[in-house]
Amino acid sequence: MLDQTSATSTPHKWVPWNKGKLTGAKPPLQPKHVWSIRTKLQIEGRVRDLAMFNLAIDSKLRGCDVVTMRVEDVAAGGYTADRLKITVLFVFSP
Template sequence: MEIITDTPFRTAKRQRRITGGKLTGQKPALKMKEVWSIRARLELKKRVRDLALFNLAIDSKLRACDLTALTVEDVAAGGEVKTRGIIVQKKTGRPVQFEITEQTRVAIRNLMSRHYLRSSDFLFQSRLVSSPHLSTRQYARIVQGWVRSIGLNPATYGTHSLRRTKAALIYRKTGNLRAVQLLLGHSKLESTVRYLGVEVDDAIAISESVDL
């Protein structure tokens, strides 16, 4: 009798059936109304650092290790916040660019002014003497606090939820996986497909919207 062993494809397919179409352990992106709710609460409470951190996390789509290690000179020059930033990713060693929207520039400017930050300073400094900048663990706890504040389950969401949020929205609006791949800094398109949880149904729906 022929014994058929599981392949990664079969395993992933079974996981999607069990979890309603999502890969096990995948952190969902935030919805637009959830982004607005968190941002409004941070603005209302005048949480200067957290507002800059949240806005830049959404804009940049950076991994936690890269976001928390940003310096002022990565996002600003001559005292002015840039409209675009570029860094070399810690995980891949490859450069990635990101946009910095107007509301994020204002938040960063306020953060720099509040803490008198110099160009060589870390942007998101830790309150712990032993750490020169916010750690990924501290960032993860902050994210849990944000989602909890708007009634979401902090166990369901994580730092990758913020990284995935704008990328998922761009994909849904354009269907352009290559653009999302570049924005996320993935070296392979397959990584982007897995990261966004793109399925055959998604591809067909995009194809159906194009008339020739």
């Protein structure tokens, strides 16, 4: 049997998760912010995070591109180099 109070009550108004928040492109990090993040990661001994942050900043790659990288992408055959050349391919669809 249906409860009469639930059938006649008004449904909960849906509120978007980003209501009142800034959307769109964010401003780039300033050099003082980059250095403060690098220093914080270095002091905490978070070598992996520091390496990924440095790679993202220095190569201007997006975060989603950095986290999908594998060791083989930067160290062919287990050999690591001091420098890395990154080639970016842009594909435009009509």
